[in-house]
Amino acid sequence: MRTPDSATATHCPYCALQCGMNLRPLPGGAGVVVEERADFPVNRGALCGKGRTAPAVLSSRVRLTGPLVRTHATGRLEPATWEEALDAVAEGLARTGRTHGPDAVGVFGGGGLTNEKAYALGKFARVALRTSQIDYNGRFCMSSAAAAHQRAFGLDRGLPFPLEDVPRTGCVILVGSNPAETMPPALRYFTELQANGGTLIVVDPRRTRTADQADLHLAPRPGTDLALALGLLHLVVAEGRTDEEFIAGRTTGWPQARAAAMAHWPELVERITGVPVPKLREAVALFCDPASAMVLTARGPEQQSKGTDTVGAWINLCLATGRAGRPLSGYGCLTGQGNGQGGREHGQKADQLPGYRKLTDPAARAHVAEVWGVDPESLPGPGRSAYELLDALGTEVKALLLMGSNPVVSAPRAAHVEERIRSLDFLAVADVVLSETAALADVVLPVTQWAEETGTTTSLEGRVLLRRRALTPPPGVRTDLDVLHDLATRLGTGKGFPTDPEEVFEELRRASAGGPADYSGISYARIEAENGVFWPCPDEDHAGTPRLFLDRFATEDGRARFAPVTHREAGEVPDAEYPLLLTTGRVVAQYQSGAQTRRVDELNAAAPGPFVELHPRLATRIGAVEGAPLAVVSRRGRAVAPARITDTIRADTVFMPFHWPGEGRANTLTNPALDPVSRMPEFKVCAVRVEPA
Numbered sequence: 001m002r003t004p005d006s007a008t009a010t011h012c013p014y015c016a017l018q019c020g021m022n023l024r025p026l027p028g029g030a031g032v033v034v035e036e037r038a039d040f041p042v043n044r045g046a047l048c049g050k051g052r053t054a055p056a057v058l059s060s061r062v063r064l065t066g067p068l069v070r071t072h073a074t075g076r077l078e079p080a081t082w083e084e085a086l087d088a089v090a091e092g093l094a095r096t097g098r099t100h101g102p103d104a105v106g107v108f109g110g111g112g113l114t115n116e117k118a119y120a121l122g123k124f125a126r127v128a129l130r131t132s133q134i135d136y137n138g139r140f141c142m143s144s145a146a147a148a149h150q151r152a153f154g155l156d157r158g159l160p161f162p163l164e165d166v167p168r169t170g171c172v173i174l175v176g177s178n179p180a181e182t183m184p185p186a187l188r189y190f191t192e193l194q195a196n197g198g199t200l201i202v203v204d205p206r207r208t209r210t211a212d213q214a215d216l217h218l219a220p221r222p223g224t225d226l227a228l229a230l231g232l233l234h235l236v237v238a239e240g241r242t243d244e245e246f247i248a249g250r251t252t253g254w255p256q257a258r259a260a261a262m263a264h265w266p267e268l269v270e271r272i273t274g275v276p277v278p279k280l281r282e283a284v285a286l287f288c289d290p291a292s293a294m295v296l297t298a299r300g301p302e303q304q305s306k307g308t309d310t311v312g313a314w315i316n317l318c319l320a321t322g323r324a325g326r327p328l329s330g331y332g333c334l335t336g337q338g339n340g341q342g343g344r345e346h347g348q349k350a351d352q353l354p355g356y357r358k359l360t361d362p363a364a365r366a367h368v369a370e371v372w373g374v375d376p377e378s379l380p381g382p383g384r385s386a387y388e389l390l391d392a393l394g395t396e397v398k399a400l401l402l403m404g405s406n407p408v409v410s411a412p413r414a415a416h417v418e419e420r421i422r423s424l425d426f427l428a429v430a431d432v433v434l435s436e437t438a439a440l441a442d443v444v445l446p447v448t449q450w451a452e453e454t455g456t457t458t459s460l461e462g463r464v465l466l467r468r469r470a471l472t473p474p475p476g477v478r479t480d481l482d483v484l485h486d487l488a489t490r491l492g493t494g495k496g497f498p499t500d501p502e503e504v505f506e507e508l509r510r511a512s513a514g515g516p517a518d519y520s521g522i523s524y525a526r527i528e529a530e531n532g533v534f535w536p537c538p539d540e541d542h543a544g545t546p547r548l549f550l551d552r553f554a555t556e557d558g559r560a561r562f563a564p565v566t567h568r569e570a571g572e573v574p575d576a577e578y579p580l581l582l583t584t585g586r587v588v589a590q591y592q593s594g595a596q597t598r599r600v601d602e603l604n605a606a607a608p609g610p611f612v613e614l615h616p617r618l619a620t621r622i623g624a625v626e627g628a629p630l631a632v633v634s635r636r637g638r639a640v641a642p643a644r645i646t647d648t649i650r651a652d653t654v655f656m657p658f659h660w661p662g663e664g665r666a667n668t669l670t671n672p673a674l675d676p677v678s679r680m681p682e683f684k685v686c687a688v689r690v691e692p693a
């Protein structure tokens with residue numbers, strides 16, 4: 001949409017809040033500046049520093065401006081033409097497929113890719129490469145919440161209601177979510193909730209800026225949220241606060257879930273979590289007294305080897321108290337990446353086809369194969385999950401095409417993953433910058449960025465949005481859609497890979513029609529006219545669905561399913577050798593692996609490097625000094641970063657942000673223990689020892 005004065009209305013390239021912004025071109029083709037876009041209701045013009053400074057990454061000073069190919073002569077990445085680079089990628093992938101079979105070729109995508117790219121990438125893997133080996137970084141992000149959503153409600157949309165409902169409910173429990181750092185413009189929804197007389201409970205082992213604002217802060221030991229949720233449910237039952245009518249009318253599985261909760265009495269839960277019983281009782285009262293309430297989770301409880309069961313336990317709490325499938329009540333997950341929601345719906349996940357269809361469902365295969373003009377039999381089955389795929393590199397998967405992720409920094413047990421990546425026969429990376437992973441590639445393909453291309457994203461609310469191209473890309477770069485088209489052409493299947501995003505979206509609409517995430521009624525024109533459209537939207541006369549489950553859940557019988565979950569320990573627990581817990585997360589000024597934000601001066605000034613947060617008591621015990629280098633050692637490796645001493649963290653836990661490579665890389669330490677259902681790695685808890693370096 002062109003605004004009257006020639007700025008372009010679009011959305012931020014980073015997180016799932018997808019804040020609206022206007023981009024105004026500077027005179028003489030000198031780039032764009034970000035301006036306030038007040039008409040987009042979710043952020044009403046507010047932006048965090050990352051969004052405000054996003055145009056800095058468009059500068060040729062920091063981005064890739066032409067393809068690079070590793071030469072035999074020097075062993076280094078050297079500038080090449082697009083023809084040379086694309087020929088090399090097509091040949092590298094095809095050669096591996098010919099020699100070792102199609103499943104020796106892997107594809108790794110990202111939740112930052114637009115819907116059109118995610119869709120084209122999944123199709124490229126299955127149709128052009130015929131490989132089952134595709135997965136993406138969203139596996140590291142919201143897969144546990146997605147699995148729990150599916151299990152309980154029969155459908156996974158992160159938030160089943162728009163954010164505008166938050167200020168009008170009675171109480172929100174925010175579990176392992178730190179929007180003050182991770183989605184600053186969304187903080188206003190919680191502030192307004194409190195101004196309206198509602199209460200905010202924050203569950204986080206650290207007293208974050210978000211927790212500071214809460215009416216009640218529960219600080220459990222990392223990895224014990226499952227016990228905490230069960231303990232709260234125990235109290236709900238013991239205090240007679242269940243909603244029997246709702247349980248009888250709209251759920252199944254309560255007797256088993258109830259029995260499991262009754263085994264988690266408050267004193268036991270206090271012992272497991274470290275949260276005192278009176279605080280548990282206070283939380284139950286705040287949650288149950290008002291007429292409506294919500295539970296929102298983010299990566300804290302989800303990035304655990306029991307993340308799916310943990311989210312299930314929080315959903316149980318909502319179901320038992322009738323706080324789901326009703327106005328202003330429910331469970332939601334705050335999805336993370338720019339297209340974290342849409343990226344999980346259109347087929348870059350190992351077990352999935354577009355429209356959130358299952359790759360194992362014969363009817364889904366037939367429908368999508370017809371849209372793609374291929375034989376359903378030719379579609380491969382489900383492949384490995386993200387960590388399992390990375391772990392198989394160099395052995396069973398010998399060539400990889402990577403688009404939109406930087407696993408050398410962001411994958412668990414990163415030194416091992418880096419070593420696996422180095423052992424590949426062939427690696428091609430499409431990126432906007434020379435990330436730590438791209439630097440290891442045989443071929444690097446430089447692609448356009450958000451402001452230079454058009455495409456849709458689906459925000460954490462399930463609202464499908466349009467980003468409009470606002471400026472002409474530099475001559476040396478191409479779009480991801482161009483790359484997939486050009487590669488498919490070389491592999492002999494160019495026809496099904498259009499380069500016009502709207503044409504891809506029109507095909508995506510047809511592929512998603514009748515599926516759980518049905519986009520068939522959504523068009524670019526509607527998105528612009530309506531400031532986004534909530535899926536499912538099955539036809540053009542359908543208004544979209546801001547609120548799900550009000551009449552029935554998406555299960556076969558329309559009832560929500562309780563999960564019969566009991567507490568279990570994390571993959572690693574402290575012992576004499578590794579007596580402390582490490583947890584990891586984010587700071588406001590850096591984004592993810594830092595590939596983009598570490599290239600922005602203003603953000604680097606605000607968050608220049610890694611650190612280890614620890615409690616003063618622990619610091620005294622081990623002789624740590626503020627600002628002095630501290631070594632954190634786990635069974636996977638050793639990382640060193642300056643100490644940051646603060647009483648806002650539990651004394652048995654240390655925290656590191658994961659945005660940096662090198663010596664201070666938090667993921668050198670993390671444990672790739674996987675959740676059995678979602679295959680989510682345990683980023684949020686492992687056992688470590690800490691000593692001055």
Ligand SMILES: Nc1nc2c(c(=O)[nH]1)N[C@H]1C(S)=C(S)[C@@H](COP(=O)(O)OP(=O)(O)OC[C@H]3O[C@@H](n4cnc5c(=O)[nH]c(N)nc54)[C@H](O)[C@@H]3O)O[C@H]1N2
Binds near residue numbers: 205583585
């Ligand atoms: N600035 C910034 N913003 C971002 C991103 C970014 O990289 N930088 N990334 C985006 C993406 S992809 C995502 S997924 C979101 C993530 O958004 P959040 O989930 O809010 O971010 P995290 O910092 O990973 O984790 C949130 C909190 O979980 C707490 N925590 C750690 N262990 C546990 C535990 O065992 N239980 C509980 N209850 N809490 C625990 C941490 O102390 C932390 O404060 O942010 C998005 N926004």
Ligand SMILES: Nc1nc2c(c(=O)[nH]1)N[C@H]1C(S)=C(S)[C@@H](COP(=O)(O)OP(=O)(O)OC[C@H]3O[C@@H](n4cnc5c(=O)[nH]c(N)nc54)[C@H](O)[C@@H]3O)O[C@H]1N2
Binds near residue numbers: 337
């Ligand atoms: N220890 C620890 N590790 C974590 C987490 C944690 O909490 N703790 N969180 C996990 C989570 S939730 C996530 S989401 C992951 C994220 O980790 P990554 O997957 O590494 O995410 P990004 O750093 O955003 O990497 C995206 C890459 O793609 C590039 N890129 C951006 N846009 C495009 C595009 O349109 N096309 C192409 N081709 N490239 C593009 C960027 O420049 C960047 O290099 O990290 C996970 N790792």
Ligand code: SF4
Binds near residue numbers: 012047050
């Ligand atoms: S909160 Fe997220 S979407 Fe909004 S400006 Fe910041 S990074 Fe961008």
Ligand SMILES: [Mo]
Binds near residue numbers: 140142337
């Ligand atoms: Mo994420």
